[in-house]
Amino acid sequence: MAVLRLSILILGATLVLGSPAKRQETTVYITQTSDTHVPTATAWDAGAVRQYPIHSSCNVTERAQLEVALGEAETLATHAKDHILRWGNSSDIFQKYFSNASPTEPIGWYDKIANGDKAGVLFRCDNPDGNCELEGWGGHWRGENATSETVICPLSYETRHPLVAMCGLGYTVANGATNFYFASDLLHRLFHIPKVGEGAVEHYAEEHDECLELAETNPEEAVRNSDTLQYFALEVYAFDVAVPGEGCAGKFTATSSGAVTAMTYAAASQTYAPSSTLSDVASVTSAAPTECHTHDNGDVHCS
Numbered sequence: 001m002a003v004l005r006l007s008i009l010i011l012g013a014t015l016v017l018g019s020p021a022k023r024q025e026t027t028v029y030i031t032q033t034s035d036t037h038v039p040t041a042t043a044w045d046a047g048a049v050r051q052y053p054i055h056s057s058c059n060v061t062e063r064a065q066l067e068v069a070l071g072e073a074e075t076l077a078t079h080a081k082d083h084i085l086r087w088g089n090s091s092d093i094f095q096k097y098f099s100n101a102s103p104t105e106p107i108g109w110y111d112k113i114a115n116g117d118k119a120g121v122l123f124r125c126d127n128p129d130g131n132c133e134l135e136g137w138g139g140h141w142r143g144e145n146a147t148s149e150t151v152i153c154p155l156s157y158e159t160r161h162p163l164v165a166m167c168g169l170g171y172t173v174a175n176g177a178t179n180f181y182f183a184s185d186l187l188h189r190l191f192h193i194p195k196v197g198e199g200a201v202e203h204y205a206e207e208h209d210e211c212l213e214l215a216e217t218n219p220e221e222a223v224r225n226s227d228t229l230q231y232f233a234l235e236v237y238a239f240d241v242a243v244p245g246e247g248c249a250g251k252f253t254a255t256s257s258g259a260v261t262a263m264t265y266a267a268a269s270q271t272y273a274p275s276s277t278l279s280d281v282a283s284v285t286s287a288a289p290t291e292c293h294t295h296d297n298g299d300v301h302c303s
C-alpha cells in the first residue's frame with residue numbers, strides 16, 4: 001500500500017453564490033494498492049507434496065496405472081466440488097444425496113482429496129499384511145499397521161474401470177458398485193486415511209437406498225458418509241461431464257445383478273467398521289473373509 005499525497009484545488013462554495021471564486025488548497029490522503037509492494041513469493045509452502053506418493057514396491061506398470069487412477073480420483077473430486085460451488089443446495093443431485101445439509105462440508109472433503117497436501121499418503125503394491133492373498137481383495141487400508149498407507153492388490157488393476165468408461169458397461173450409479181471405477185474406489189480408500197478423512201468420513205450407510213435414506217434422516221452424517229460422497233461424485237460426473245444432461249443415475253433395485261456387486265462390496269467394507277477403534281478394525285479385518293459370499297459359479301467375492 002502506498003499513501004499518496006495529492007494537492008488538489010477546490011473551488012469554494014462561494015462560487016455557487018456568484019461571489020468571486022475563492023481558491024483554496026487542500027491536502028488529501030488516499031491509499032492505493034500498488035503492485036510494486038506485493039510481497040515477493042515466500043517459501044511458505046516449501047516441501048508441499050502435490051501428488052500421492054507411490055511406493056517403490058509398485059512396478060512400472062502398476063505405478064503408471066495408479067498414477068492415472070489417482071489423477072482420475074482428483075478429477076472426480078474436483079468436479080464434485082465445482083458442481084456444489086456452482087449450484088449449492090439448489091442442485092437436484094445435491095438435494096438427493098445431502099438434503100438440507102450445508103454444502104460447505106462436502107466441498108471441503110472433495111477439496112482435500114484434490115488439493116490437500118499429500119505427504120505420507122502412501123500407496124503400495126507389495127503385500128505387507130498378507131491380505132492380497134485373500135480371495136477377492138482388491139486392496140486395503142493398513143489400519144493400525146500404518147494408518148496413512150494403502151495397499152493396492154493386483155486384482156484392482158484387472159477389475160477397476162477407467163473414468164472414461166462412465167455410464168458404459170451397463171453401469172448405473174444406483175446399481176453399480178462404488179468401486180466399479182478405479183477413481184471412486186480410490187476416493188473411498190483415501191477417506192480412510194486420517195490425514196484426509198480425519199476419522200470423520202466413515203461408513204454410516206453403504207448401499208444406494210440406504211444412502212438416500214441417510215440424507216433424509218441424518219443430513220449431517222450424509223455429508224461425511226464415504227459412500228454418499230462417492231455416489232454424489234459419480235452421479236454429477238456422469239450427468240455434467242460424461243453424458244451431459246442425461247447421466248446414468250439408474251433406479252436402485254435390490255434384485256439387480258448390480259446390487260449383488262454392491263452387496264459384495266458392502267461385505268468387504270465391514271473391514272472398515274465406522275465407529276471402531278483401530279484395534280477393532282484389525283479384528284474385523286481378520287473376520288471379513290468369512291463375510292464374503294459365493295456365486296453360482298463358485299467364485300468368492302469380497303471386494
Ligand SMILES: *[C@@H]1O[C@H](CO)[C@@H](O)[C@H](O)[C@H]1NC(C)=O
Pocket residue numbers: 089090099100101
Ligand atoms: C439452501 O440453502 C439456503 C442458504 O443456506 C437455506 O436458507 C435453505 O434453507 C436451503 N434449502 C434447502 C432446501 O436445504
Ligand SMILES: *[C@@H]1O[C@H](CO)[C@@H](O)[C@H](O)[C@H]1NC(C)=O
Pocket residue numbers: 128129131140141142143144145281282285286
Ligand atoms: C496388521 O498386521 C498384522 C500382522 O501382520 C495382520 O495380522 C493384520 O491383518 C494387519 N492389519 C491390517 C488392517 O491389514
Ligand SMILES: *[C@@H]1O[C@H](CO)[C@@H](O)[C@H](O)[C@H]1NC(C)=O
Pocket residue numbers: 059060061062153154157
Ligand atoms: C507388474 O505387476 C503386475 C501385477 O500387478 C504383473 O502382472 C506384471 O507382470 C508386473 N510387471 C512387470 C513389468 O514386472
